[in-house]
Amino acid sequence: MSVTPTTDAAQTAQTTAGTRNSKTIAGNFDQFLLLLTTQLKNQNPLDPLNTNEFTQQLVQFASVEQQIKTNDTLSALVSSTQASTVTMALSFVGAEVTADGAASSLKGGKAEWTLNAARAASEASIVVKDRSGNVVYKETRALAAGAQKFTWDGRTSTGSTAPDGDYTISVTARDTTGQTVSVNTEITGRVDGVDLSGSAPVLTVGSIKVPLTGVKSIRRAA
Template sequence: MAVDVSMPTPVVSGKTTPSTDKTTTASTATTGIADNFQTFLTLLTTQLQNQNPLDPLDTNQFTQQLVQFAGVEQQLKSNEQLKSLIALEKSAQATQALIYVGNTVAVDGSTQQFNDSATWNLKAAKAATAEVTITNSTGQTVYSGNYALSAGNASFVWDGKGNDGVQWPAGAYKLTATGKDSSGKDVAIATEIQGVVDSVDLTASPAMLSIGGQNYTTDQIRRVIRPSTTTG
């Protein structure tokens, strides 16, 4: 049974600024109040024609009406601009998600798809002895063991074999890890799953990355793992 606990391969930052050749902005054909300013003037004229000569309307009232009119118009135009900004942000998020397709990434999580092998990343704040337990989709324990972890990140690779040497089938498996330091105090161990982004759902908001049948958002990505290279 080949179970490997090792430091992860070198990584590159997941923060990448994509370049775009064309920006599409959302626009609407909503008619603003100012586009029908003549109607407003007609209302004011009618109001003047029908005012009481003995009690004429206060000019301050007209001024207030003009100010209110301008304020409403500005609010409507601001709403249209916000719609355009939101559309641009969604487009940028979708473009950013596309750059991850085909790359190996690490994301927050504990459930990994096993097919020949499965890799989890374990992160401990300080050196600890970790008790690792792997369960299948029905909650049955298929593997458990104790491993020494150093402070920082380490990769745990499972070959699909249980403690009895039985080879488990492909499927979703969950890893949990609890740790204790040399004095017996509990040490928190964070788990991440590692896999290749095979597709992106751009119809979702925000865009969803598919990794081994599981969906994740771009803000869940912690690292992008650069493939190791060998020299002959």
């Protein structure tokens, strides 16, 4: 569980760029005011300078300065939100979560999924594949409406025993009228850590990665 240097470098570069822009606009604005006051002091009373141009430039400087301040504020808000998200993700470590997902780990001759059918299905084809995409197990059964557990004992369709590892499941179901029934797959497991290498924290359940947005429920042992 670590934060990649790329993320820190990007944030540092963004902060440095914002500071540089602020200093640049401030320096240019000071030079502009110095030039303006010098011209006003030395202008010909019979042929005064046109103040409209100066007014427009003042407005432009003020607009740019305001935009830079707004960008700095937004950057601070983004950093604060990211820190809150990381803190929340770390609080999941050690908890048992149920999340959307098709991948589960086979350990000790047992891999489990939750199949959530939109309505009862008279015929559901359940296919289990290994990490290479090869079909290792397939069966057809009826499904009741709602959530139900599906446990695979690691036995392949040829009768051999599949090695421990990660496997994915897919379900194609139909009702008695032949209409397709939607079946969502969910996994349950204990959160071992948090992966911070991407743009958003990702929970790790064994070797399975679970996005925070996919978490359905959280449970801690008493």
